[in-house]
Every structure is written in C-alpha cells, then in structure tokens.
Amino acid sequence: MNRVECAIIGAGWAGLSAASMLSACGREVLVLEKARGAGGRSATRRQAGFSLDHGAQYFTARSDAFVQQVQAWRDLGLVQSWDPSIEVIGDRPDDAGQRPSERLVGTPGMNAVLGYLARPLACRYGWHLAAMQYKDGQWQLESAAGERIEAKHLVLTAPAPQTLQLIGKTHPLADRVGAVRMAPCWTLMVGFDRRLDQAPEAAFVNSGPVSWLARNGAKPGRQEESWILQASGKWSSAHLEASPEAVIEALWPVFLELVPAAHGRRPALKTVHRWRYAHADNPLDCDFLACADQRLAVAGDWCAGNRIEGAWRSGRAAAAWLTQRAD
Numbered sequence: 001m002n003r004v005e006c007a008i009i010g011a012g013w014a015g016l017s018a019a020s021m022l023s024a025c026g027r028e029v030l031v032l033e034k035a036r037g038a039g040g041r042s043a044t045r046r047q048a049g050f051s052l053d054h055g056a057q058y059f060t061a062r063s064d065a066f067v068q069q070v071q072a073w074r075d076l077g078l079v080q081s082w083d084p085s086i087e088v089i090g091d092r093p094d095d096a097g098q099r100p101s102e103r104l105v106g107t108p109g110m111n112a113v114l115g116y117l118a119r120p121l122a123c124r125y126g127w128h129l130a131a132m133q134y135k136d137g138q139w140q141l142e143s144a145a146g147e148r149i150e151a152k153h154l155v156l157t158a159p160a161p162q163t164l165q166l167i168g169k170t171h172p173l174a175d176r177v178g179a180v181r182m183a184p185c186w187t188l189m190v191g192f193d194r195r196l197d198q199a200p201e202a203a204f205v206n207s208g209p210v211s212w213l214a215r216n217g218a219k220p221g222r223q224e225e226s227w228i229l230q231a232s233g234k235w236s237s238a239h240l241e242a243s244p245e246a247v248i249e250a251l252w253p254v255f256l257e258l259v260p261a262a263h264g265r266r267p268a269l270k271t272v273h274r275w276r277y278a279h280a281d282n283p284l285d286c287d288f289l290a291c292a293d294q295r296l297a298v299a300g301d302w303c304a305g306n307r308i309e310g311a312w313r314s315g316r317a318a319a320a321w322l323t324q325r326a327d
C-alpha cells in the first residue's frame with residue numbers, strides 16, 4: 001500500500017488551493033482526482049476543434065486576499081478581465097441589479113489556473129475514491145479500481161452529496177454535510193464553423209427553461225464561434241434523468257430564440273453535459289468542516305457560500321487548519 005502524509009480528494013479550486021498551501025508549508029501531498037485532469041466544475045472541454053467552458057462561466061474577486069492572488073495569476077497570463085455586453089431577459093431577481101465587481105475568466109480556458117496549480121503537485125488522475133475508513137490513526141483509501149493508499153491527513157472536496165456518500169451517514173459530520181442540497185444544471189454547447197453576426201454576447205435569462213447564455217468564443221483568449229446555454233436549476237431538476245438527445249431537442253429551440261443569427265446554420269458541434277451537483281441551494285457559512293479526532297477536513301464551495309472564490313477560500317482554510325496541527 002502507498003503511504004502519504006496528506007491526501008486531497010478532488011482537483012478543483014478547493015482541492016488544489018488546499019494542496020498548494022499544504023505543499024508550500026512543507027507537507028507531503030497527493031491529490032487524487034477521478035477525472036482525467038484538473039478543473040472540477042471550473043471545466044474546459046475540448047471537442048470537435050472547439051474549446052468550451054461548460055462549467056463555471058466567470059468569477060469575481062471580492063476579498064483582499066483573493067484580489068491579490070488573482071493579480072498574481074493575471075501577471076502570469078492565466079486570468080483576464082471579461083466585459084461582455086449582457087442582456088437581461090425577464091424580471092431580475094432582487095440582487096441581480098447590482099453590477100458585480102469585475103468579471104474574470106481563466107485563459108485560455110476556465111481551468112487554466114487549476115492546471116497551473118496542479119503542475120508542481122503530485123496528482124493522480126482517473127483515481128476514483130470508492131471507500132475510506134479511519135483505522136489505527138491512518139486513513140485507508142481505496143479506489144474504484146481497487147488500489148489502496150494510506151494517508152495520515154485527509155481533505156475531501158467533492159460536492160456535498162458525494163462527500164456524504166464517502167463519509168457515511170453515521171459520521172459525526174454527516175448531519176451538516178447532509179443538510180446541503182445541490183441543484184443540477186444541464187448545459188448545451190454549440191459550435192459553428194463560421195462567425196455569427198449576433199449581439200449581445202451574454203444573457204441572464206430570468207424566466208423559462210434557461211438561465212444563462214454566453215458566447216464562449218468572445219471571452220479573451222478564445223477564438224472559435226462557440227456558445228454555452230445553461231438550463232435553470234428548476235428545469236434541470238425536472239429533466240435530471242432525461243436522455244442527452246431529449247435535452248438537446250428541448251434546449252435547441254430556446255437557443256435559436258436567443259441567438260436568431262443561428263437560424264438556418266448547421267452547427268459543427270451540438271452536445272450537452274449534465275452537472276448533477278452544480279450549485280448548493282443552501283451553502284453552509286463556515287469555510288470548512290473538520291473532524292479533529294480523524295485528521296479530516298471537508299472543504300468546497302458549498303461550505304463557503306458557493307462560487308469559485310468560496311471554493312478557493314474553503315480549501316485554504318482547511319489547509320491552514322491542518323498545518324496548525326502539530327502531529
């Protein structure tokens with residue numbers, strides 16, 4: 001069995017910010033991620049010659065600490081400002097009228113910073129944690145393929161329902177983790193060979209089946225004519241188990257309504273992705289959860305108020321807690 005000091009489950013914002021901080025503090029770290037690369041829900045998919053941000057669309061930086069960190073990534077060319085023309089369709093929710101701070105995107109894709117953070121770290125991709133138990137002062141982790149790894153400290157950063165499944169319903173943290181509900185999001189990705197004569201570049205849609213439209217190719221560092229349409233949480237929940245074909249059939253007419261220039265144009269790419277756990281409806285307000293007896297920290301956007309900045313903060317708070325532990 002392989003042994004490591006700190007195992008981090010998940011190579012998204014929370015996992016990689018935790019792993020970077022622990023590594024910088026001299027801890028031996030191993031990141032275990034079930035997907036083929038870093039990013040998590042801040043994902044970039046490459047398909048049919050297109051590169052699409054089909055998860056997080058952009059992010060904001062509100063705290064001084066994150067603003068400072070973002071500036072360092074900006075200096076490295078990993079982050080740029082995105083200032084699209086945005087249409088608002090339907091009645092605004094109460095808080096949507098406030099213009100947020102600057103919108104930021106990873107370049108060339110939303111996973112750019114995550115790839116950068118992961119590079120110097122020991123990461124195992126395609127490693128799906130299937131079972132875990134704390135025994136004799138060590139975490140024994142087992143992958144879906146049957147590989148075992150032992151760790152003294154463990155940081156879990158999977159979405160709340162997946163974390164609950166891993167820790168089990170009788171764990172001391174189970175009630176808090178189990179209280180978080182996460183809504184799904186069906187995402188339509190569309191690519192064209194030639195440019196469309198279409199404005200605006202993004203839309204908040206506050207009624208009907210979709211909630212967001214963006215011309216992905218108009219973000220800095222992207223070139224192709226590609227679009228992202230996200231279904232609302234309500235629609236996605238109601239169609240959670242629908243087939244990809246049925247979802248494309250339902251969302252395509254909505255896309256054409258919002259992007260009339262696409263009428264009569266045959267897309268080179270038209271596909272969907274289902275995020276089963278996209279956003280927490282009721283995120284906790286605690287940065288992270290800890291079980292000191294088991295040297296376990298649980299982190300993620302759903303602990304720290306949703307969104308990328310929350311995930312980053314959550315991972316770092318979990319790492320800071322672990323580094324403060326003498327053992």
Ligand SMILES: Cc1cc2nc3c(=O)[nH]c(=O)nc-3n(C[C@H](O)[C@H](O)[C@H](O)COP(=O)(O)OP(=O)(O)OC[C@H]3O[C@@H](n4cnc5c(N)ncnc54)[C@H](O)[C@@H]3O)c2cc1C
Binds near residue numbers: 058060158300
């Ligand atoms: C469609 C969509 C749109 C969004 N739009 C925005 C936006 O515009 N702005 C914004 O700020 N945020 C947005 N978000 C939210 C943002 O993506 C998240 O807040 C952030 O990416 C969460 O990071 P995380 O590290 O907490 O979790 P994740 O990114 O989910 O990372 C968890 C990682 O753990 C891995 N994992 C899970 N279980 C296991 C296991 N058993 N074994 C191994 N690995 C495992 C997963 O594969 C994943 O990589 C959006 C999310 C979605 C889905």
